Amino acid sequence: MTNNINIGVIGYGYWGPNLVRNFAEIPGAKVKTVSDFKPELLAKAQARYPNIQVTTHCRDIFADPKIDAVAIATPVSTHFDLAMAALQAGKHVLVEKPITVSSEQAMRLIEEAEKRNLVLMVDHTFVYTGAVRKMHDLVATNVLGDIYYYDSVRVNLGLFQHDVNVLWDLAVHDLSIMDYVLPSKPYAVSATGISHVPGEPENIAYLTLFFDGNLIAHIHVNWLAPVKVRRTLIGGSQRMIVYDDLEPSEKVKIYDKGITVNGNSEKVYQMLIGYRAGDMWAPHLDMTEALRTEGLHFINCIEKGDRPITDGEAGLWVVRILEAATQSMKQHGRLVELNLAEVAA
Amino acid sequence: MTNNINIGVIGYGYWGPNLVRNFAEIPGAKVKTVSDFKPELLAKAQARYPNIQVTTHCRDIFADPKIDAVAIATPVSTHFDLAMAALQAGKHVLVEKPITVSSEQAMRLIEEAEKRNLVLMVDHTFVYTGAVRKMHDLVATNVLGDIYYYDSVRVNLGLFQHDVNVLWDLAVHDLSIMDYVLPSKPYAVSATGISHVPGEPENIAYLTLFFDGNLIAHIHVNWLAPVKVRRTLIGGSQRMIVYDDLEPSEKVKIYDKGITVNGNSEKVYQMLIGYRAGDMWAPHLDMTEALRTEGLHFINCIEKGDRPITDGEAGLWVVRILEAATQSMKQHGRLVELNLAEVAA
Amino acid sequence: MTNNINIGVIGYGYWGPNLVRNFAEIPGAKVKTVSDFKPELLAKAQARYPNIQVTTHCRDIFADPKIDAVAIATPVSTHFDLAMAALQAGKHVLVEKPITVSSEQAMRLIEEAEKRNLVLMVDHTFVYTGAVRKMHDLVATNVLGDIYYYDSVRVNLGLFQHDVNVLWDLAVHDLSIMDYVLPSKPYAVSATGISHVPGEPENIAYLTLFFDGNLIAHIHVNWLAPVKVRRTLIGGSQRMIVYDDLEPSEKVKIYDKGITVNGNSEKVYQMLIGYRAGDMWAPHLDMTEALRTEGLHFINCIEKGDRPITDGEAGLWVVRILEAATQSMKQHGRLVELNLAEVAA
Amino acid sequence: MTNNINIGVIGYGYWGPNLVRNFAEIPGAKVKTVSDFKPELLAKAQARYPNIQVTTHCRDIFADPKIDAVAIATPVSTHFDLAMAALQAGKHVLVEKPITVSSEQAMRLIEEAEKRNLVLMVDHTFVYTGAVRKMHDLVATNVLGDIYYYDSVRVNLGLFQHDVNVLWDLAVHDLSIMDYVLPSKPYAVSATGISHVPGEPENIAYLTLFFDGNLIAHIHVNWLAPVKVRRTLIGGSQRMIVYDDLEPSEKVKIYDKGITVNGNSEKVYQMLIGYRAGDMWAPHLDMTEALRTEGLHFINCIEKGDRPITDGEAGLWVVRILEAATQSMKQHGRLVELNLAEVAA
Secondary structure, eight states, X not given: OOSOEEEEEEOOSSSHHHHHHHHHHSTTEEEEEXXXXXXXXXXXXXXXXXXSEEESOTHHHHHOTTOOEEEEOSOGGGHHHHHHHHHXXXXXXXXXXXXXXXXXXXXXXXXXXXXXXXXXXXEOGGGGSHHHHHHHHHHHTTSSOSEEEEEEEEEEEOOOOSSSOHIIIIIHHHHHHHHHHSSSOOSEEEEEEEOSSTTSOOSEEEEEEEOSTTOEEEXXXXXXXXXXXXXXXXXXXXXXXXEETTSSSOOEEEEEEEEXXXXXXSSGGGOEEEEEEEEEEEOOOOOSOHHHHHHHHHHHHHHHTOOOTTBHHHHHHHHHHHHHHHHHHHTTTOOEEOOHHHHHO | OOSOEEEEEXXXXXXHHXXXXXXXXXXTEEEEEEEOSOXXXXXXXXXXXXXXXXXXXXXXXXXXXXXXXXXXXXXXXXXXXXXXXXXXXXOEEEEXXXXXXXXXXXXXXXXXXXXXXXXXXXXXXXXXXXXXXXXXXXXXXXXXXXXXXXXXXXXXXXXXXXXXXXXXXXXXXXXXXXXXXXXXXXXXXXXXXXXXXXXXXXXEEEEEEEOSTTOEEEXXXXXXXXXXXXXXXXXXXXXXEEEETTSSSOOEEEEEEEEEEETXXXXXXXXXXXXXXXXXXXXXXXXXXXXXXXXXXXXHHHHHXXXXXXXXXXXXXXXXXXXXXXXXXXXXXOOEEOOHHHHHO | OOSOEEEEEEOOSSSHHHHHHHHHHSTTXXXXXXEOSOHHHHHHHHHHOTTSEEESOTHHHHHOTTOOEEEEOSOGGXXXXXXXXXXXXXXXXXXXXXXXXXXHHHHHHHHHHHHHTOOEEEEOGXXXXXXXXXXXXXXXXXXXXXXXXXXXXXXXXXOOOSSSOHIIIIIHHHHHHHHHHSSSOOSEEEEEEEOSSTTSOOSEEEEEEEOSTTOEEEEEEESEEEEEEEEEEEEESSOEEEXXXXXXXXXXXXXXXXXXXXXXXXXXXXOEEEEEEXXXXXXXXXXXXXXXXXXXXXXXXXXXXXXXXXXXXXHHHHHHHHHHXXXXXXXXXXXXXXXXXXXXX | OOSOEEEEEEOOSSSHHHHHHHHHHSTTEEEEEEEOSOHHHHXXXXXXXXXXXXXXXXXXXXXXTTOOEEEEOSOGGGHHHHHHHHHHTTOEEEEESSSOSSHHHHHHHHHHHHXXXXXXXXXXXGGGSHHHHHXXXXXXXXXXXXXXXXXXXXXXXXXXXXSSOHIIIIIHHHHHHHHHHSSSOOSEEEEEEEOSSTTSOOSEEEEEEEOSTTOEEEXXXXXXXXXXXXXXXXXXXXXXXXXXXXXXXXXXXXXXXXEEEETTOSSGGGOEEEEEEEEEEEOXXXXXXXXXXXXXXXXXXXHHTOOOTTBHHHHHHHHHHHHHHHHHHHTTTXXXXXXXXXXXX
């Protein structure tokens, strides 16, 4: 514990205080400096954490040789410049989701981090919740059997964003969860949506993701819903999950239900499809705050030189889907392929 | 009431008994004959209604000059032939949804009925529920303001159909409700889906419907869900609806919520979008069984020569959308236009 | 199966048709005669079951030597006379709950049945549901550990009865369930309640049941509630149950939760009480209609000479508690003891 | 606003930080000093609010002539001594609920405050929520008609208290809400309960409150429940309320339901009791944090010399009921009268 990782946090608006609060309590980490261009936000940080330095110039963070890592919680349009400057200054980077506004930018950050042997991690917060980690384990240990579908609804009466459509604001959560939980990656997308305010980005969107084999995924996001819904269904050949993030405790329910196909019938239309309905089970979940788990993971990756679960590639992949989905949405659902080869290369 | 409308019911499987039970209790109607090719089903009908004639030959119904109207509750593939024969025999027709397996067939039935001045009605049952009629009234009287979206989820662990995909089985309900509730018709669709049983039709489908102006609609149907969901959101500029058909009493909730756009801002990114959050209200609904309301309407249309709410055109329109959606689904979401001109002609 | 048990059903009002329908479908049983003093109800029975005899005189049932058993579904004030007459005519008896209007009457029926070696069974329907049988098994196999409490809420906007208070109408269900599920019997009760209609019996009641040892039970019943609630909590030292009868499928949920008491502390106020929070589990339940299971059990008891689960003693015990509770309620919660000795005698 | 009310806060454990945070943001109030006997808690207060003085001696607060008012957030056993010392030092007092451990103590505080013309207010927090204020208004403006019953369930897996039974910990909330919402006061109580840990106070309790006229109230509290429930039903002759504090937004639902009694019938058993079922309505609620509303009210009462809504009498009344209920519970539900005359005197 003598060699703390010193962290600089850029941005003390909505999310920055959560980063500071968690890193302040994580063993092995120390928040050394907070920067924001609004002095009134820095005053808040100072009042709460008298021992943390504050500055309106983020270059003070880059220039400080005692700072090992930078956490970036600023608008997405600034992510690339700030993350690149941090990497070039030799700092490990944890950056808000989505990683960048384009896959091209994300690839450049990945390249820079690899060249310099630095940790590049994206703050895909949900991946570090007990609920999502439990679902990942259930899929990985084949409890669900073959995965048939992933269906998510994330709607509420929410703040209309001016610079990005609702996919970049809300679906980014589902895509980051899917990237962690599902066993394979989609090859193409089809998206539809609408804007209800002239000149503004889409506030409702529907996104289908196509996978090889038996799997399909769909995400419904909406800033203009009368009720808040955060519900995901995951269907498998053996079991199915209902994940409701608004449930206070039983967020993940596993249903021992499904179909049984008797393929021995001679003709297709005589095929017998029976039903199984068994127990439901809601496992106890680790309720540790996700950002604490995530912060510990970031520190651990820096110390051990490990690759984070939500690394630059994960961030890139999410951005690539968001780009393709936005393009498909403009063309009323036209199929847009994801360039797997390019990603793999 | 002395001159009862005599009715012949064809098909006494799942839905036929409901038709017979309701028509048996409707003033002005009388079930004269029930036909089914399975004698054991006719025995049930006979036991329950000793005064009703039964026959294994539906032509006995067509040939009976005392029968005024025919209700058809048979598999969809037989609808066209049976309805056409009934019309040609001079009988009014009430036919199960969907009206036919193709829009071409539906158009021929419409033409025949018009030529003969007979009532042709489709059994879009939900249209006759208290909940859907209330929503229709709320939209028609502008309580919601401009309609922004219609979003429906209809999923459960259900019987896999061999001859039609899940859209024809489940989305048909949503399309018939939309046809009645929404103020305009879609001009194109984009659909995606998947089959999890080789050689069988799609068991999951997502359907987006595009409308002129500010409106979009989406339907999610699934035979392979661990939980049953029947939930529709209707967003308007003034108010929004949550319609949950599984709620025992408060099925329709109206939220006085929405956004307020201040369009006077000079630049797009300065546009102010504020929120309103007001009361919620669940109106008391007429709980009369839908089929009774529907049966009364059918009898009334016959007596007065009126056009039913769910006439052949409504049935045609639903089938046209199902055809387009099936086509789009095969092509991974490609936009398929609905030929409005052709329909209008 | 050649020797069917012939059954006479007395009363064809609300519950009688359910009895007839179930006995009509149970192998080994045959409904021979239905009696009711209202001819229009008999006409309904006749129309539906042409092979069943009907009569306005229940003595025709008692006098029929081919009738083996009688099911009584009439107002509770008539139970004693009808059941006694049936027993004296040598018929086995299944009688609606509550068995009689007084424990004295119940004891006389028990005596008569024993003297004649006839089956006397009370229609405590809930005992034969999959949910209650599952809870019985969970308690019996010690899955819950020591039982700490049983708490039930059964409220709705219901029909006000004129002849009995709300305990006799609604709490009778909870008492019959408790009699089957709990490992011991209460020794005393304290009840409170109120009537909101002058001269009418209490329409709200609260009943506490005291048991030896660590167990307490409480029942809240109300005919004047704005929402319907059917919820029971059963707390145990190892696990706890939430039983919600309005849930369509997961009616019984088992929580692996509780307290851990560290009794080694020297002083009471230093005693450590910790918490356990584990998985939740909803077992798949047998969804067979309770009345079918119950009917099969009745037939089986007749054939084998077995004592039914819900025998006369069970019925007596429930009535005894209802009597004591009514008495306590009149005296604003005064403790009224249940005469265990008298029961045991 | 130049003359701020200076406040000293005693106790910085669980609730104290909420008091400090709210008073720190209320116009017209200033937190001058915080005392706690644990230095580590004072360090937290200091770090967060560098301008607030801290002390381990609460007498420093009493001795400070610049402090106008004292907020007490310490264990209930210390309330009397601290509040009395504050009053005797001429400070206005806001004290945690319950006001004291006995009604005798509460009366002495009331007397002292009146003698010195000081504000004595109890922190009955729920009274200042938007939900409870709305219910108060609905009752006060006769929207519900005559009040028939008040029924509350407040259960969860909670911390077992060593010094007080579950009524003093949980029912105190319901009693304070009832005191504010209901139009009259109870004249007697009957309570039952049980302790599941030897030597510890009761962890489950049922409390019936008797009122003159048509009204009854009941409270169910439990520290050992598998699920958290916070639900209150209020029945009136015209409308009924369901208040669910766990609902994120629609906490108060008003049902236009009830019974209609036709009293003209000649005989009691012919009396007709019909049902009304109308709309349900969930009014938008003020979501201001209750403690802020309460703090503003406290400051306002000090400035204007007004009597607070939750004054010493309200605190006394709640304690008097808790005393009577505890006594009744020890005697298995024996009716214990509340000495109204004594209170009124």
